[in-house]
Amino acid sequence: MATHEVTFPITDEAEILKLRAGDEVTVQGHIIGIRDRTQIRIFDEGVEPPMDLRGAFLLHTAPGVRKVGDKYEPVCIGTTTSARMVRFTEPLGAQYGVRAICGKGGFPDEAIEPMRALGMIYFAIVGGAAALETTQIEEIEEVAWEELMPECLWKFRVRDFGPLTVGIDAHGNSLYHDVQAAAHEKLKELYARL
Amino acid sequence: MSTVATDIQQAVEDAAAHLYVWALKDIPQDLRDALAEAKDRETSIPGKRVLETIVRNVEIADSNSNLVCQDTGIAVYTCRVGEDFPLHPARIYEALKAGTERATLEHPLRSNAVHTLTRENTGPNTGYRLPIVHWEFISGWDGLDVKCVPKGSGSENMSFLKMCVPADGVNGIKKFVLESIVESGGKPCPPGIVGVGIGGSADYAMYLAKEAIARPIGTRNHDPHVAKLEEELYELLNETGIGPMGLGGDVTVLNCHIEHADTHMTLNPVAVNYQCWAARRASAHVAADGSVDFDREA
Numbered sequence: 410m411a412t413h414e415v416t417f418p419i420t421d422e423a424e425i426l427k428l429r430a431g432d433e434v435t436v437q438g439h440i441i442g443i444r445d446r447t448q449i450r451i452f453d454e455g456v457e458p459p460m461d462l463r464g465a466f467l468l469h470t471a472p473g474v475r476k477v478g479d480k481y482e483p484v485c486i487g488t489t490t491s492a493r494m495v496r497f498t499e500p501l502g503a504q505y506g507v508r509a510i511c512g513k514g515g516f517p518d519e520a521i522e523p524m525r526a527l528g529m530i531y532f533a534i535v536g537g538a539a540a541l542e543t544t545q546i547e548e549i550e551e552v553a554w555e556e557l558m559p560e561c562l563w564k565f566r567v568r569d570f571g572p573l574t575v576g577i578d579a580h581g582n583s584l585y586h587d588v589q590a591a592a593h594e595k596l597k598e599l600y601a602r603l
Numbered sequence: 604m605s606t607v608a609t610d611i612q613q614a615v616e617d618a619a620a621h622l623y624v625w626a627l628k629d630i631p632q633d634l635r636d637a638l639a640e641a642k643d644r645e646t647s648i649p650g651k652r653v654l655e656t657i658v659r660n661v662e663i664a665d666s667n668s669n670l671v672c673q674d675t676g677i678a679v680y681t682c683r684v685g686e687d688f689p690l691h692p693a694r695i696y697e698a699l700k701a702g703t704e705r706a707t708l709e710h711p712l713r714s715n716a717v718h719t720l721t722r723e724n725t726g727p728n729t730g731y732r733l734p735i736v737h738w739e740f741i742s743g744w745d746g747l748d749v750k751c752v753p754k755g756s757g758s759e760n761m762s763f764l765k766m767c768v769p770a771d772g773v774n775g776i777k778k779f780v781l782e783s784i785v786e787s788g789g790k791p792c793p794p795g796i797v798g799v800g801i802g803g804s805a806d807y808a809m810y811l812a813k814e815a816i817a818r819p820i821g822t823r824n825h826d827p828h829v830a831k832l833e834e835e836l837y838e839l840l841n842e843t844g845i846g847p848m849g850l851g852g853d854v855t856v857l858n859c860h861i862e863h864a865d866t867h868m869t870l871n872p873v874a875v876n877y878q879c880w881a882a883r884r885a886s887a888h889v890a891a892d893g894s895v896d897f898d899r900e901a
């Protein structure tokens with residue numbers, strides 16, 4: 410299990426293909442915060458997002474912020490459960506060129522094939538570790554769709570964002586799939602012992 | 604009389620406001636110890652990475668005086684009210700609600716409360732029947748114990764109820780708990796506390812499961828049959844291999860707590876309520892004269 414540093418947005422697909430499920434990754438550059446309502450607006454209501462998502466790293470978040478003048482400052486920024494938003498994976502990659510989605514708890518198996526076909530990664534963050542995550546957000550550079558607060562479209566500049574674990578890679582491997590398969594086998598053994 | 608009542612009501616409100624923020628920022632020592640122990644015990648590489656990060660996060664929350672986790676949850680309070688405590692529970696409820704609102708506005712904390720159908724925000728972490736309060740009444744006592752348990756949605760969404768039949772027996776209970784935790788995978792931010800409620804009725808079993816997650820980690824049920832089941836389930840759950848954040852590993856749960864009630868001869872209800880690694884709780888004791896003692900370990 411290798412360790413990598415990747416800067417987003419990426420332009421070279423090789424940056425994605427070198428990552429393997431289980432690897433540790435630290436992210437630099439810019440990441441985009443997104444949540445349920447943001448994606449419902451894009452895909453169910455058909456509103457074009459006012460930010461470029463090509464090569465982007467999306468974070469499942471609803472940040473706690475405070476407004477100082479006309480800028481937002483981070484108070485407490487953490488990450489939410491991803492599974493609720495799995496249905497947006499394919500269109501995010503196919504229509505907008507998103508390359509990475511980061512959240513907690515993983516995606517179910519239906520994300521594996523679109524991520525393989527479109528060269529995308531699912532990154533597992535440590536859920537709930539918001540005190541640490543907040544220190545890695547250098548600046549909130551842009552906020553769109555403020556009326557959806559806190560489920561706006563956020564642009565964060567980050568430094569040493571992580572540690573992240575590659576949960577699903579672009580080669581069809583998913584740690585979540587493997588852990589569930591092993592756990593179901595184990596359950597059979599445990600039931601037999603009861 | 605009314606002056607005294609107002610002062611005590613203010614004391615309960617102040618205690619609630621303090622407890623909510625305190626619980627969110629400063630996790631109890633038993634939880635810190637359990638997380639540190641889990642970090643040392645874990646052998647999977649991603650699992651160890653997760654636990655090291657959690658421990659580091661708790662330290663950063665301390666040094667930056669920030670929240671441990673961004674999800675301020677729904678405020679749940681458990682109250683033990685002495686029969687001679689000089690404030691009626693209706694007023695205690697008002698005070699808890701006012702305290703929750705004040706803490707949310709003053710800190711400020713993220714407000715999560717919405718109408719369950721319209722999804723419109725209903726107030727600063729308050730609304731119709733929010734916060735949620737569990738009550739217990741104690742005869743021959745004049746004090747009040749309040750415990751605040753902010754409950755995050757990631758773990759609350761992993762709640763399960765099964766009306767096992769008596770013929771399913773204890774094994775039916777074990778299987779349902781195991782299957783629920785495997786199904787939850789990484790979603791409730793494991794490793795945490797698995798709360799189990801058994802017996803009573805459907806609604807009461809779930810209530811008891813919530814009581815169970817609010818206990819100090821690793822405390823055991825007073826009934827030896829139930830305590831034995833707690834130990835067994837704790838061992839079995841850690842054999843599932845789900846691991847920290849569902850990435851695989853040795854530590855799937857920090858512990859398993861069970862609360863029980865006697866039930867109908869035809870019933871065997873089992874409820875599971877998950878509490879994430881950020882198992883936040885903070886307690887206070889309010890005396891009849893309005894003086895307050897905060898006790899982080901209760």
Ligand code: SF4
Binds near residue numbers: 674755880881
């Ligand atoms: S499940 Fe718990 S630790 Fe995870 S994000 Fe929610 S409140 Fe925080």
